[in-house]
Amino acid sequence: MAEPTAELGKLPAPEATGEAPASNANGAHRTPEELVAKAIAPVKSEFLRPPPVRPSCSSGQGEDAPEAKASAPQSGLVKEKKSKRQLKRERQQEKKSALNLCPEIAKTGDISSCRYKDKCRFSHDLEAFNTQKPADLEGECPFIGAGEPCPFGLACRFSGTHKDAAASAATPSSHKKSFEMNSLKKDVQRLLWKNKMRLPKSEARLKTLGLSVHNKSVKKILEEVESKEPDSKDCSVANGNGCKDAVPSEMTSKDHPQEVAEEDSAVTVNDAVADEPPPPKKQKNVLEEENSTSEAKNGTHTLQSASKESYTPTEQEASTDNLMTENDRSLKLHPREKKLIDLRDKLYLAPLTTVGNLPFRRVCKSLGADVTCGEMAMGTNLLQGQASEWALLRRHSSEDIFGVQICGAYPDTVARTVELIDQECTVDFIDINMGCPIDLVVNKGAGSALLTKPMRMKAIIEAASGTVDTPIAVKVRTGYFEGKNRIDSLIADIGYWGGSAVTIHGRSRQQRYSKLADWDYIYQCAARAPDSLQVLGNGDIFSYVDWNKHKSDCPSLSTCMIARGALLKPWLFTEIKEQRHWDITSGERLNILKDYVRFGLEHWGSDKKGVETTRHFLLEWLSYTFRYVPVGLLEVIPQQLNWRPPSYYGRNDLETLMASDSAADWVRISEMLLGKVPDGFTFAPKHKSNAYDRAENG
Numbered sequence: 001m002a003e004p005t006a007e008l009g010k011l012p013a014p015e016a017t018g019e020a021p022a023s024n025a026n027g028a029h030r031t032p033e034e035l036v037a038k039a040i041a042p043v044k045s046e047f048l049r050p051p052p053v054r055p056s057c058s059s060g061q062g063e064d065a066p067e068a069k070a071s072a073p074q075s076g077l078v079k080e081k082k083s084k085r086q087l088k089r090e091r092q093q094e095k096k097s098a099l100n101l102c103p104e105i106a107k108t109g110d111i112s113s114c115r116y117k118d119k120c121r122f123s124h125d126l127e128a129f130n131t132q133k134p135a136d137l138e139g140e141c142p143f144i145g146a147g148e149p150c151p152f153g154l155a156c157r158f159s160g161t162h163k164d165a166a167a168s169a170a171t172p173s174s175h176k177k178s179f180e181m182n183s184l185k186k187d188v189q190r191l192l193w194k195n196k197m198r199l200p201k202s203e204a205r206l207k208t209l210g211l212s213v214h215n216k217s218v219k220k221i222l223e224e225v226e227s228k229e230p231d232s233k234d235c236s237v238a239n240g241n242g243c244k245d246a247v248p249s250e251m252t253s254k255d256h257p258q259e260v261a262e263e264d265s266a267v268t269v270n271d272a273v274a275d276e277p278p279p280p281k282k283q284k285n286v287l288e289e290e291n292s293t294s295e296a297k298n299g300t301h302t303l304q305s306a307s308k309e310s311y312t313p314t315e316q317e318a319s320t321d322n323l324m325t326e327n328d329r330s331l332k333l334h335p336r337e338k339k340l341i342d343l344r345d346k347l348y349l350a351p352l353t354t355v356g357n358l359p360f361r362r363v364c365k366s367l368g369a370d371v372t373c374g375e376m377a378m379g380t381n382l383l384q385g386q387a388s389e390w391a392l393l394r395r396h397s398s399e400d401i402f403g404v405q406i407c408g409a410y411p412d413t414v415a416r417t418v419e420l421i422d423q424e425c426t427v428d429f430i431d432i433n434m435g436c437p438i439d440l441v442v443n444k445g446a447g448s449a450l451l452t453k454p455m456r457m458k459a460i461i462e463a464a465s466g467t468v469d470t471p472i473a474v475k476v477r478t479g480y481f482e483g484k485n486r487i488d489s490l491i492a493d494i495g496y497w498g499g500s501a502v503t504i505h506g507r508s509r510q511q512r513y514s515k516l517a518d519w520d521y522i523y524q525c526a527a528r529a530p531d532s533l534q535v536l537g538n539g540d541i542f543s544y545v546d547w548n549k550h551k552s553d554c555p556s557l558s559t560c561m562i563a564r565g566a567l568l569k570p571w572l573f574t575e576i577k578e579q580r581h582w583d584i585t586s587g588e589r590l591n592i593l594k595d596y597v598r599f600g601l602e603h604w605g606s607d608k609k610g611v612e613t614t615r616h617f618l619l620e621w622l623s624y625t626f627r628y629v630p631v632g633l634l635e636v637i638p639q640q641l642n643w644r645p646p647s648y649y650g651r652n653d654l655e656t657l658m659a660s661d662s663a664a665d666w667v668r669i670s671e672m673l674l675g676k677v678p679d680g681f682t683f684a685p686k687h688k689s690n691a692y693d694r695a696e697n698g
C-alpha cells in the first residue's frame with residue numbers, strides 16, 4: 001500500500017485544533033470498536049492527520065457553513081436590495097451585452113440568421129463577442145464527442161474542437177442514441193399560463209369522488225362546511241392565524257424549496273417569447289377535506305388545512321385523524337386497468353432534490369441503477385407552466401424505468417398534475433411525495449403534513465390513481481411525530497385507494513436524520529401490505545451487506561431505495577450487483593466526475609452559462625462525496641452512512657483532496673474539470689452536508 005502523502009500541495013497546512021477524533025480525552029488512540037461506537041469512521045492510524053485549521057466563523061463561514069469565495073472578501077457593507085424591476089432591467093442589459101451572443105447566430109455563425117433582428121433580446125455583435133470570449137476549455141465538445149452537432153456553436157466553450165461550422169450547425173439527427181424527453185411544449189406552456197389547459201379526466205374523477213366545485217365558489221363551499229362543522233371555530237388553534245384566509249393556496253415558485261432551479265436550456269434558447277410566466281392565475285383548488293362518514297361520525301371535520309396560512313399539525317390532531325372504516329376498504333374506487341410496474345429486486349435511485357438531477361441519474365444508470373426518479377416538482381408550479389419546474393420532469397433515454405415525483409396538498413391539484421404529466425410526458429410511474437419534511441412544504445399542508453391527515457391522503461391517492469392508468473406510487477415517512485408511527489395502520493388502505501407502490505423512509509418527520517432508520521418498523525409495515533401493493537424500504541443503505549440484510553430479513557419487501565448512499569458513492573449500485581466492496585481508486589472516482597461533467601454540459605449547455613450551471617451542480621454533489629472513506633483506508637468495513645470521517649490523508653494527493661470537507665477544495669476539483677472559476681465566484685452548498693441532522697426532503 002502506498003505511504004500516506006505528506007505533502008499536499010496547496011491544501012491548508014494541517015494544524016491541530018483540539019482533540020483528534022481518533023484519540024480519547026487522554027490522547028490515547030481509540031480502538032476501531034470505540035470509534036464505531038461513536039459513529040466515527042475507523043480510519044487506519046497511518047492515514048490520520050490533525051484537522052486543518054479553517055478561517056474563524058465570524059463571517060458565517062465556519063465548519064457548519066462551508067463556503068468558498070474566489071475573490072477578496074467583500075466589504076462589511078450590507079448589499080443593496082434591488083427591486084424586481086431593477087433586476088429585470090439588469091438581466092435584459094446583460095443579455096444584450098457582448099457576452100450573450102444570440103444563440104441562433106452562435107449556432108449558424110451568420111448574423112442575418114436571427115428572425116427577431118433588432119428585437120432580439122441577445123447581442124448580435126459577433127465581433128465584440130469574439131473579442132471578449134475566453135480561451136476554450138480543455139477537452140472536447142460533449143456534443144461533438146457524442147457524434148452530434150453542437151447546438152451552442154460559436155458560444156461553446158469547446159468550439160475549437162468543432163470540425164467545421166456547418167457540422168456544428170447541422171440539424172440534430174432524429175436517430176440520436178442519447179437524448180432527453182419530457183420537455184414542455186410552447187403551446188402547452190401558453191395554455192397553462194392562461195389557465196386554459198383542458199384536463200377532462202381529472203375533472204371527471206373529482207366529480208365521481210364528490211370533489212368537484214363547479215358552479216360553486218370555493219368560499220361558498222367553505223361557508224357551507226363551516227356552518228355544519230362543530231369544530232371549525234377551533235381552526236385557529238391549528239393554524240395560529242384564524243380562519244379568515246381559509247382559501248387554500250398551494251405553493252408557487254416563490255415558495256419552492258429548490259432555490260436554484262435547473263434551467264431548461266432547450267426552452268430558453270433564443271426564444272423571443274418570455275420564458276417566465278405572466279403573473280400566475282390562481283389555480284382553483286377543491287378544498288373539501290373529504291366529507292367521509294368516519295369524519296362526520298366522529299365530528300372531527302377540520303378546515304384548518306385549507307388555510308392559506310401556516311399549518312402545523314398538533315399531536316392530538318395527528319392521532320384523531322386516523323380513522324378508516326371497513327367501507328373504505330371494500331370500496332372499488334379504481335375502475336381503470338392500471339398499467340403495471342414491477343419494481344421487485346430492482347436497484348432504485350431515490351428522488352433527490354438538487355443533486356438527483358438528470359446528469360447525476362445518468363451516472364447512476366451507468367453504474368448499475370435500475371430505476372430512477374426525477375427531483376420533486378411542485379404540482380402548482382407545473383400547472384402554471386413554469387419552465388424551471390418542468391425541467392425536473394426531464395428524462396434521459398438511458399433511464400429505462402423512470403418515474404417523476406410530485407408534491408401537492410389537495411386532491412384536485414394532484415389529479416390535474418398527474419393528468420397533465422400523463423398527457424405530456426413519458427413516465428413509467430408518478431410518485432407523490434408524502435414525506436417531505438421541509439417547512440415550506442409542510443406549512444402548506446403537503447409533504448409529511450399529509451401523514452397527519454389520512455382522509456386527505458386517501459382523497460389524493462384516489463383522485464390521482466383514478467385519473468390516469470400510469471401507476472401511482474407514494475413516498476412516506478414512518479409518521480410525522482417521533483414515537484407516533486402511523487404507516488402500519490394506513491398501509492393496507494394505500495393499496496385499496498389505488499396506490500401501486502409505497503416507499504417507506506424509516507424515520508419520522510420530527511427526527512429528520514438524527515437517528516438510524518427504523519427497519520423493524522418498515523418490515524412490520526411490509527408484512528401488513530396487500531399483495532397488490534409493492535412496499536419499498538428506504539434508509540441508510542450504504543453497502544451490498546445492508547442491501548442483502550434487508551432483502552433477506554424481509555422477503556415481502558419488493559425492493560429498497562437508495563438515496564445518500566448513491567450520492568456518496570454512486571458505484572454502490574455496482575457493488576450490490578457484483579456483491580463486493582469496491583476499493584475504488586481516486587483516478588476511477590475522477591473518471592466518474594468527468595462523466596458527470598460531460599452529461600452536465602450536454603444537459604445544461606456547453607456555453608458559458610451551461611459550464612457554470614454544471615459547475616454549480618457538481619459542487620453541490622461534491623458537498624456529499626467527501627464523506628466516502630476509501631475501503632483500503634478503513635479498519636472496519638463496510639463504512640456506515642452515519643459515520644463521520646475523521647481528518648485523513650488519502651493514498652495520493654487526489655484521494656486526499658477528495659476527502660476534504662472544505663468548499664475551497666471542492667472548487668479546486670471543479671477547476672480540474674471545468675477550468676478556472678469566474679471572478680467573484682462564491683459557493684455555499686445548499687444542503688450543507690456536514691451538518692448531519694439537517695432537513696432533507698424525504
Ligand SMILES: Cc1cc2nc3c(=O)[nH]c(=O)nc-3n(C[C@H](O)[C@H](O)[C@H](O)COP(=O)(O)O)c2cc1C
Nearest residue numbers: 350351352353376505539540541563564696697698
Ligand atoms: C439531498 C437530498 C435531497 C432529497 N430530495 C428528496 C426529494 O426530492 N424527494 C423525496 O421524496 N425525498 C428526497 N430526499 C430523501 C431521500 O429520498 C431518502 O428518502 C432519504 O435520504 C433516506 O434515505 P437514505 O438514508 O438512503 O439517504 C432527499 C434526500 C437528500 C439527502
